[in-house]
Amino acid sequence: MLGLSRRELLLGSAGTATAFATGGLIGLEANAADMTLPITRFDHSIVSGEITKGIMGFGKDAPPPVLRMRQGQPFSVDVVNELNEASVVHWHGMRIPNQMDGVPYLTQTPIEPGESFRYSFTPPDAGTYWYHPHCNTLEQMARGLTGVMVVEDAEDPGFDQDLPLNIRDFRLGGDGQFIALFKPRSAARGGTLGTVSTINWNVAPVYDLPAGSLVRLRLAVTDLTRVGTYDLNGGEAEVIALDSNPLPLTAVNLKTPEGVILAPGQRADIALRVPDSEEQVVTLTRRTPKGPKVLASFHPVGASANRSLAELKPLALNPIPEADLANAEIVEFVFGWTPDGTTPEPSICGSLGYTFWSINRVAWEGDTPGPVDPLAVFKQGKSYILRLRNETQNAHPIHLHGLSFKLLRSNKRAIPPLITDTALLMKGETMEVALVADNPGNWAFHCHVIEHQKTGLTGYIRVDA
Structure with a gap:
């Protein structure tokens, strides 16, 4: 380019x-x-x-x-x-x-x-x-x-209600006004956490749900920074999809709605069978060093509908092509700190004024109309294995635009074969994922901790037709 x-x-x-x-x-x-x-x-x-x-x-x-x-x-x-x-x-x-x-x-x-x-x-x-x-x-x-x-879904799975949950923090002071949106010292580490946690812009909202009904809870972490572990407590429930894709049959251990780890950009769909009794309150909590923090509560109301999770139709798989692993090309990406001396370019789309991070030793120069080379060039229709190596002591949710990929393996933990667009790399972790480059264009590739994204940990992949 x-x-x-x-x-x-x-x-x-x-x-x-x-x-x-x-x-x-x-x-x-x-x-x-x-x-x-x-x-x-x-x-x-x-x-x-x-x-x-x-x-x-x-x-x-x-x-x-x-x-x-x-x-x-x-x-x-x-x-x-x-x-x-x-x-x-x-x-x-x-x-x-x-x-x-x-x-x-x-x-x-x-x-x-x-x-x-x-x-x-x-x-x-x-x-x-x-x-x-x-x-x-x-x-x-x-x-x-x-x-x-x-x-x-093209075919209705059979829920009585669909409830999206926009999970995010705001950085507000005690007077309810915005405080500094980020701290440079934090941006160079894990990121600056918010001070007020919300669901759909409400602090600990209470939702009344018909007793005994089936509700699809759509958890979407739209936060700028926070990686959290979430628990749905009370009621009969199971995770049915992660990052928009149905769980594979082999991922039985991920179906429990307890201990669900979600980073910025990630989503989880949970099928909830609302309890029959109004006394049986369901809560969504996030784990903290001080104990579970209640983010939202779900209260059964009225006579029980007597529904069962077994009545739900399985979610259909999305039409995402399977990579040919035997003939896939391996491409390496290293996520690390920035080389010394790199400064961001002025941009109509803003700069934080700092450069802390890089991909393959190159820090993103900023959103400017000048020429920037792609991190890699893929051929449309070809299979690739991306080897994602995190050299830092911080977690990075790595998001690829326009393409979906399957998790293959990690040097740190056992990972299920999930199809996703955002992979959470733990500190020091190397993860391999596979994809078919089936969508031509220039696709942004970056960390979804926004301070990391805006201080260098961004690039793009080109898929040539």
Whole structure:
């Protein structure tokens, strides 16, 4: 890609449509979009009794709306930027055309204040996803721009209710106002944790659910930093999907809804059989050094519906190609600290002013229209094994846009053959994952601890048609 800018690549291979779906820029389509999604700024109460100023949200109210679409059905949304700064929207986990992926300069130019962009795609996979900006990422996400997205299964599995749970922290002081969104010292380590934990922007909300009913809880960790271990306590329940994909039959040990480890970007779908008695409260907790922290409670109400988990239909597998391991090419990626002397470039999409991290000894220069080489170039249709090596003492949830991969093996622990888009690398861990490079374009590849992403631990992989 030497000599070509990311802006120029928008008009080349990165902007071509894929076999999954087609999309177009706003102004090029005559038909109305399915919905309009404004990016706005407003004040809202998160901490009881206080109004937090300077929140950013999708839409005119909080929390951001749950976007629902159906597997295999076209969907379009007009994103209208009502902020006084640039933004874009990325659809985390979705295998969609590259020009719809929402990464500044890599797939599109930023949406300037007062401008709009139409995202159009047909989701090939069912499951739980989420959406967020990829421009001025840390500040915009920290102030509220993270929402849940649901792609309904082609065949209804049989739940009585579907309840998405947007799990995230805010960094607020005792007066309910934003405090420093990050600390440089923390950014160079595990990241800066939030101070107020929320579910759907509420602190420890209580949900009334019909007694004896079947509810699909969709846990989506849209937080900027926190890796957590979650427990669903009370009621009969099992994990049915992780990162939008049904659990493989061999992953029996992952079905229990206790000890579910989720990092930023990851999701878990839990089938809950609500207890019959109103006295049997179900809680979602996160483990802390001081004991379990209650994030949400679920209260049975009314006469029991007497449903059973056995009534649910198994989730259909998503149409993700299986890698040919015998003929796969091995490509190495090293996640580590940055070489000395690297400084971020000024960018319309913001910089934290520091560079701490790198991939393959190269720190991301920032979201600028200048030329940046890919970390690797893949050939469309070919199988690859990615060897992910974490040289640091910190955990890194590594996210790949536009492609899904299968976990193969680790040098630290036994891992199940999960299909995912975000793999959590523990300190010092080397993990191998496999994929088929079936979606052409330039795909961002980065840590989803946003401070790490914005201070160097970012790059991209090109898939050539």
